[in-house]
Amino acid sequence: MPAAAHSASAPHESPATQGTLRRAVVVGGNRIPFARTGGAYTKSSNQDMLTAALDGLIARFGLQEERIGEVAAGAVLKHSRDFNLTREAVLGSALSPETPAYDLQQACATGLETVLGLANKIKLGQIDSAIAGGVDSASDAPIAVSEGLREVLLDLHRAKSLPDRLKVLSRLRPKDLAPDAPNTGEPRTGLSMGEHQALTTAQWKISREAQDEIAFNSHHNLAAAYERGFFDDLVTPYRGLSRDSNLRPDTSMEKLATLKPVFGKGLGAEATMTAGNSTPLTDGASTVLLGSEEWADARGLPKLAVVVDGEAAAVDFVHGKDGLLMAPAFAVPRLLARNGLSFEDIDFFEIHEAFAGTVLSTLAAWEDEEFGRTRLGLDGSLGKIDRAKLNVNGSSLAAGHPFAATGGRIVASLAKMLHENGPVNGRPARGLISICAAGGQGVVAILEAYSAPEGR
Amino acid sequence: MTDKYTQFVSHGIGKDLAKKLGLPQPAVLRRYQPGEPLVPGPVLVLGSSNGKTAGSDELAAALVGWGLDVRRSALPKERLGAIILVLDGVEHPDELAGPVLTAAPSIRDLARSARVVTISRTSASAANPAVAAGRQGVDGLLRSLAKELRAGATANGILLGDGAGTTSPSTLGALRFFLSGRSAFVDGQFLTVTSGTGRLPADADKPLAGKIAVVTGAARGIGAAIARTLHRDGARLVVVDIPAAGEHLAEVANEVHGTALQLDITAEDAGKRIIDHAVERHGGLDIVIHNAGITRDKLLANMDEGRWNSVIGVNIASQLRINEALLGSDLLHKTPRIVSVASTSGIAGNRGQTNYAASKGGAIGMVRATAPLLVERGGSINAVAPGFIETDMTARIPFATREVARRLNSLQQGGLPGDVAEAIAFLASDAAAGITGEVLRVCGQNLVGA
Numbered sequence: 001m002p003a004a005a006h007s008a009s010a011p012h013e014s015p016a017t018q019g020t021l022r023r024a025v026v027v028g029g030n031r032i033p034f035a036r037t038g039g040a041y042t043k044s045s046n047q048d049m050l051t052a053a054l055d056g057l058i059a060r061f062g063l064q065e066e067r068i069g070e071v072a073a074g075a076v077l078k079h080s081r082d083f084n085l086t087r088e089a090v091l092g093s094a095l096s097p098e099t100p101a102y103d104l105q106q107a108c109a110t111g112l113e114t115v116l117g118l119a120n121k122i123k124l125g126q127i128d129s130a131i132a133g134g135v136d137s138a139s140d141a142p143i144a145v146s147e148g149l150r151e152v153l154l155d156l157h158r159a160k161s162l163p164d165r166l167k168v169l170s171r172l173r174p175k176d177l178a179p180d181a182p183n184t185g186e187p188r189t190g191l192s193m194g195e196h197q198a199l200t201t202a203q204w205k206i207s208r209e210a211q212d213e214i215a216f217n218s219h220h221n222l223a224a225a226y227e228r229g230f231f232d233d234l235v236t237p238y239r240g241l242s243r244d245s246n247l248r249p250d251t252s253m254e255k256l257a258t259l260k261p262v263f264g265k266g267l268g269a270e271a272t273m274t275a276g277n278s279t280p281l282t283d284g285a286s287t288v289l290l291g292s293e294e295w296a297d298a299r300g301l302p303k304l305a306v307v308v309d310g311e312a313a314a315v316d317f318v319h320g321k322d323g324l325l326m327a328p329a330f331a332v333p334r335l336l337a338r339n340g341l342s343f344e345d346i347d348f349f350e351i352h353e354a355f356a357g358t359v360l361s362t363l364a365a366w367e368d369e370e371f372g373r374t375r376l377g378l379d380g381s382l383g384k385i386d387r388a389k390l391n392v393n394g395s396s397l398a399a400g401h402p403f404a405a406t407g408g409r410i411v412a413s414l415a416k417m418l419h420e421n422g423p424v425n426g427r428p429a430r431g432l433i434s435i436c437a438a439g440g441q442g443v444v445a446i447l448e449a450y451s452a453p454e455g456r
Numbered sequence: 457m458t459d460k461y462t463q464f465v466s467h468g469i470g471k472d473l474a475k476k477l478g479l480p481q482p483a484v485l486r487r488y489q490p491g492e493p494l495v496p497g498p499v500l501v502l503g504s505s506n507g508k509t510a511g512s513d514e515l516a517a518a519l520v521g522w523g524l525d526v527r528r529s530a531l532p533k534e535r536l537g538a539i540i541l542v543l544d545g546v547e548h549p550d551e552l553a554g555p556v557l558t559a560a561p562s563i564r565d566l567a568r569s570a571r572v573v574t575i576s577r578t579s580a581s582a583a584n585p586a587v588a589a590g591r592q593g594v595d596g597l598l599r600s601l602a603k604e605l606r607a608g609a610t611a612n613g614i615l616l617g618d619g620a621g622t623t624s625p626s627t628l629g630a631l632r633f634f635l636s637g638r639s640a641f642v643d644g645q646f647l648t649v650t651s652g653t654g655r656l657p658a659d660a661d662k663p664l665a666g667k668i669a670v671v672t673g674a675a676r677g678i679g680a681a682i683a684r685t686l687h688r689d690g691a692r693l694v695v696v697d698i699p700a701a702g703e704h705l706a707e708v709a710n711e712v713h714g715t716a717l718q719l720d721i722t723a724e725d726a727g728k729r730i731i732d733h734a735v736e737r738h739g740g741l742d743i744v745i746h747n748a749g750i751t752r753d754k755l756l757a758n759m760d761e762g763r764w765n766s767v768i769g770v771n772i773a774s775q776l777r778i779n780e781a782l783l784g785s786d787l788l789h790k791t792p793r794i795v796s797v798a799s800t801s802g803i804a805g806n807r808g809q810t811n812y813a814a815s816k817g818g819a820i821g822m823v824r825a826t827a828p829l830l831v832e833r834g835g836s837i838n839a840v841a842p843g844f845i846e847t848d849m850t851a852r853i854p855f856a857t858r859e860v861a862r863r864l865n866s867l868q869q870g871g872l873p874g875d876v877a878e879a880i881a882f883l884a885s886d887a888a889a890g891i892t893g894e895v896l897r898v899c900g901q902n903l904v905g906a
Contacts, residue, residue: 055707055710056702056703056716058706058709059705059710059715060706060709060716061737062709064710065713229699229723232718233717236703236705236716236718237699237700237703238703242700300736300737300738301737302736
């Protein structure tokens with residue numbers, strides 16, 4: 001009903017009045033399988049993949065020609081021509097072309113941040129439905145011209161006469177012709193993300209074996225989830241791929257132990273980070289369908305989980321005060337405190353595995369008395385989480401990590417886990433998501449299994 | 457798309473060449489397009505012998521009601537869109553001569569892609585040998601005439617059981633199907649109407665309006681065509697295929713504005729998951745099309761357990777299990793319609809396909825035995841048996857074998873996935889409610905088999 005829905009006077013089902021918020025529910029999600037860079041999606045652009053992920057979501061939930069309140073997505077590695085990436089993907093999809101969209105970019109937290117921002121709009125009654133998402137291709141990465149060539153080209157465009165143009169051209173030097181490829185280095189430190197994490201891993205004295213164990217569990221949990229059909233309504237195959245190509249169901253601790261360290265080799269301490277316990281560069285896209293309860297009910301759509309709350313944090317990694325990827329260590333306690341919760345109240349922990357060392361450093365910080373007292377302002381440590389509740393259906397080490405697509409992958413999977421789990425001690429099952437990001441940032445969120453409000 | 461050979465011999469040099477060399481000259485068939493005339497010219501309705509014309513008079517009146525140009529006797533040199541032989545009163549082979557020989561000279565006046573349809577009674581319902589002989593005679597007559605017709609014209613018959621008459625809803629429904637371009641690749645076949653139940657659609661171009669339909673194996677080929685055809689006819693769709701086929705499935709779902717359900721139909725709970733999805737997302741379930749199927753061809757001497765079991769598991773065991781769930785569910789809407797895709801291999805057999813033919817023969821047995829179980833809720837179940845259909849599957853047959861296989865029928869060409877879909881859409885409609893436990897071949901009257 002796109003025509004009628006376009007009317008500006010169409011009232012929202014239950015507009016938020018002062019002091020009351022609606023609930024934003026996760027209806028479901030869809031992603032394409034993640035592919036190792038240079039693999040199945042080598043020839044796919046961000047727009048191709050995001051459109052495919054959207055079309056799979058539309059097919060799963062029958063949203064053809066539907067005018068969605070708003071679509072937000074983003075990419076970390078982005079071509080300048082993709083200035084309107086999400087809107088272009090919407091126009092190429094089966095959604096109503098009257099669906100507005102915007103791009104968002106917060107490094108690896110992009111996907112989760114789109115979920116939080118759109119959920120807030122739904123809670124406020126500004127929109128009734130939304131699709132959050134993210135995409136990244138390290139295969140089809142943008143390559144820029146050098147800064148020297150760029151300045152010459154711009155000046156050349158401004159030059160008015162032939163002599164002026166020749167003068168500008170004479171400034172070109174051979175080195176200016178070398179292309180400027182993207183890298184994962186931090187602009188302010190020049191260190192790659194892996195080298196940064198190696199510093200943190202060493203600081204928290206995380207062992208090689210503990211990291212390999214995280215990787216081993218990730219692969220085995222993800223493989224088991226695929227085997228029991230967990231992803232049948234979360235993933236739509238793309239370009240001949242029906243499972244994440246990085247997944248190694250048969251990996252073992254012995255195999256992981258044979259891999260040579262790749263990061264932290266110059267730190268003096270024993271290098272522990274390998275290609276096995278670090279995520280590879282990956283291509284992929286994910287989407288999450290959000291809505292108000294009324295919107296979902298009117299369409300007979302599932303209500304898997306409620307987006308409870310979210311928190312962002314950042315650390316001063318530039319001066320070495322904290323590790324580059326340690327912001328979630330601060331965001332989580334703030335989020336739990338605001339919601340009056342502790343680790344005992346969480347049934348599923350989804351901690352993004354940028355590196356196994358990141359997960360373990362974060363857990364170590366939370367378990368550390370001194371860190372709790374001096375950095376978090378607590379009486380002691382924040383606490384220890386039950387490892388049996390950690391990334392139970394695998395995470396980025398196995399699935400891969402197309403930067404902006406990871407948030408959507410986790411939110412949709414967690415929403416389904418919460419829904420399947422049923423209540424815990426008479427309350428809805430609860431999940432915590434923690435995602436670290438470049439620039440010393442982190443975004444975390446709490447999801448809760450959907451349960452009908454009392455009296456309904 | 458018609459195959460390249462058919463295109464080549466349909467006009468110009470190719471047409472002359474084929475004629476001179478005596479090569480097969482398959483016609484470009486008339487296929488249904490919403491809004492186009494039902495038949496390509498006036499309809500000649502010829503009645504029973506012995507002065508008993510009540511059945512044909514009623515029928516002619518009904519056809520006039522459809523806006524057709526109806527003739528009760530042929531005009532010289534007039535191109536006819538169809539000839540309908542109403543033979544329901546035949547009680548002795550002698551009585552065939554009257555209407556049949558009256559129709560004979562008009563056969564030459566049939567337009568391209570015209571239709572001949574007989575309406576007679578089942579011989580099984582005959583009380584004595586002479587009646588049975590007269591009725592069964594229609595069978596041989598019709599099948600032979602179908603082989604004589606040219607230029608895309610087909611001949612099919614409607615058989616009336618004790619509970620049905622010439623103007624019963626399903627008689628008229630079947631007649632409309634046979635006259636229309638929906639039956640383009642159905643030739644030399646009979647449909648039996650056993651009861652007077654059924655309802656003709658308010659809008660003949662939207663016979664499935666308001667219905668909720670599930671199609672398995674819908675990601676490509678015949679399944680995708682079924683989804684498109686049911687959507688065109690007004691149904692809301694749930695398209696099902698294995699998770700690995702999800703990319704194509706999503707494309708089909710978005711094209712037909714349905715929902716995609718990635719599901720392995722051999723799963724123990726597949727039936728429940730299909731019903732739950734249809735009920736939760738669409739508010740109910742009216743139609744189930746069992747289309748999903750696989751081939752794992754091998755001569756029986758070389759057959760292994762894996763090939764045998766996977767074909768039986770996907771092609772028939774899953775259908776039995778899903779039907780059990782459907783029959784046991786109170787969430788199904790009234791008058792459920794189930795159509796199973798069988799195969800001419802399951803009727804006539806096919807070298808290298810013992811497993812496949814066993815599964816498809818099984819589907820036919822299942823349909824016959826399930827029909828009585830659905831009577832109480834006003835439901836029906838039928839099978840459609842495709843012959844040579846132009847799909848990705850048949851495109852893999854070696855060229856020479858494929859070229860021979862596709863010409864070995866009265867229409868001298870392979871059918872299209874849409875031809876199978878049209879037959880299924882008809883059997884899934886309320887107009888076909890009086891037809892159940894039947895197997896309709898969509899094979900262009902394949903020379904192999906029954």
